[in-house]
Amino acid sequence: MTELPDTGLALHSTIRKGDSGGGTVELALVPVPVADPGPEEVVIRVEAAPINPSDLGVLFGPADVTTVRGAEGEHGPAILADIPDGLARLVAGRLGQAIPTGNEGAGVVVAAGSSARAQALMGLVVAVLGGSMYAEYRLAEAKRCLVLPEGTTPAEGASCFVNPLTALGMVETMRLEGHAALVHTAAASNLGQMLQKICTADDVPLVNIVRRAEHEELLRDLGAEHVVNSSSDTFMADLITALAETGATLGFDATGGGKLAGQILTAMEAALSANAPEFNRYGSATLKQVYIYGGLDRSQTVLTRNFGMAWGLGGWLLPHFLQRIGPEASDRLRQRVAAEIKTTFASSYAKTVTLREALDPAAVAVYAKQATGEKYLVTPHG
Ligand SMILES: NC(=O)c1ccc[n+]([C@@H]2O[C@H](COP(=O)([O-])OP(=O)(O)OC[C@H]3O[C@@H](n4cnc5c(N)ncnc54)[C@H](OP(=O)(O)O)[C@@H]3O)[C@@H](O)[C@H]2O)c1
Numbered sequence: 001m002t003e004l005p006d007t008g009l010a011l012h013s014t015i016r017k018g019d020s021g022g023g024t025v026e027l028a029l030v031p032v033p034v035a036d037p038g039p040e041e042v043v044i045r046v047e048a049a050p051i052n053p054s055d056l057g058v059l060f061g062p063a064d065v066t067t068v069r070g071a072e073g074e075h076g077p078a079i080l081a082d083i084p085d086g087l088a089r090l091v092a093g094r095l096g097q098a099i100p101t102g103n104e105g106a107g108v109v110v111a112a113g114s115s116a117r118a119q120a121l122m123g124l125v126v127a128v129l130g131g132s133m134y135a136e137y138r139l140a141e142a143k144r145c146l147v148l149p150e151g152t153t154p155a156e157g158a159s160c161f162v163n164p165l166t167a168l169g170m171v172e173t174m175r176l177e178g179h180a181a182l183v184h185t186a187a188a189s190n191l192g193q194m195l196q197k198i199c200t201a202d203d204v205p206l207v208n209i210v211r212r213a214e215h216e217e218l219l220r221d222l223g224a225e226h227v228v229n230s231s232s233d234t235f236m237a238d239l240i241t242a243l244a245e246t247g248a249t250l251g252f253d254a255t256g257g258g259k260l261a262g263q264i265l266t267a268m269e270a271a272l273s274a275n276a277p278e279f280n281r282y283g284s285a286t287l288k289q290v291y292i293y294g295g296l297d298r299s300q301t302v303l304t305r306n307f308g309m310a311w312g313l314g315g316w317l318l319p320h321f322l323q324r325i326g327p328e329a330s331d332r333l334r335q336r337v338a339a340e341i342k343t344t345f346a347s348s349y350a351k352t353v354t355l356r357e358a359l360d361p362a363a364v365a366v367y368a369k370q371a372t373g374e375k376y377l378v379t380p381h382g
Pocket residue numbers: 052053054162163166186187188189190191192211212254255293294295296297316317318319369370371372373375
């Protein structure tokens with residue numbers, strides 16, 4: 001067993017409430033004990049962990065990221081950002097607590113408990129989902145570690161769960177709920193690119209919605225047949241045509257705010273009624289479903305209900321989906337991700353940063369934009 005240090009650095013986020021219902025969030029590096037593993041546990045030296053939109057939610061909560069500034073924490077460099085008045089109540093459950101951050105990542109097993117399962121992982125590159133990955137060391141249950149195929153680096157395997165399983169989950173949800181094709185928004189995202197590759201491989205018709213011309217090109221280069229641009233004057237007409245051609249009645253919307261989810265339902269209804277044999281005053285009887293699965297647009301969700309009476313709008317979250325399909329089916333998806341981690345599920349990063357560099361306000365200004373191709377990878381050991 002490698003000699004472990006007594007402590008390792010970890011990135012924690014703490015929200016404190018101010019007088020007017022606003023407050024501040026502090027991100028700081030803190031030394032945390034590196035515990036010896038129990039019989040069924042291992043210690044992972046974390047080598048790479050992505051900064052995904054869901055991580056930004058934990059890191060900054062409802063803070064306005066344009067107010068990020070450097071500060072001095074108890075144990076070294078830190079940053080602060082302001083939470084607008086009235087919004088601290090949204091995170092009442094975590095006020096004053098230092099929350100470990102980093103949903104997923106990969107590293108090398110450097111210490112293992114006495115059980116055969118834990119011992120078998122010694123020295124291997126593994127990926128883990130479950131928080132506390134922006135840290136130099138992470139204690140994990142051996143059964144939660146996904147062993148990456150030989151020759152896979154931690155950087156290649158860092159984004160093994162959140163986006164790959166969600167993209168696969170969309171296609172599985174489509175099958176489970178009896179739809180034949182999909183619509184996806186913010187489609188040039190890291191996840192959107194994986195979804196396009198899955199749909200090409202599995203022969204699933206997919207309508208991609210982007211908001212910039214260069215992203216239409218990006219997706220077509222990946223093999224996309226249907227890409228529509230929400231900034232175009234012909235957006236609704238283009239969307240209706242693509243929906244009529246594909247028969248998509250299930251949508252996944254990453255924006256959540258504004259009109260987009262409602263526009264998809266409207267366009268689905270228009271596509272269905274254009275093909276209907278006769279007029280029905282209640283609209284098409286075919287269920288049109290949109291799941292909001294992200295919050296890229298924080299404004300109100302606006303619906304103009306001109307899509308008949310057979311429709312649904314709901315939330316979709318990866319852990320709920322995995323619970324729904326059960327451990328065996330979840331494991332099947334995980335094994336597909338591991339096998340295709342360098343192809344279908346390959347992620348790319350604009351930059352790698354150490355834990356300290358992740359606290360540079362200039363770096364935050366880039367990675368918190370959640371823009372296409374601007375994802376950062378944290379490499380705790382540099
Ligand atoms: N529910 C779940 O279980 C679950 C699991 C995994 C991921 N997600 C969600 O999946 C989404 C994609 O994640 P990712 O890691 O793939 O993201 P990413 O690579 O960081 O890309 C974000 C994308 O969102 C677009 N975008 C940002 N703000 C937007 C807005 N206001 N309106 C329209 N588009 C906007 C960006 O396009 P521009 O370049 O045009 O800005 C970019 O293409 C996120 O919303 C994330 O929260 C949800």
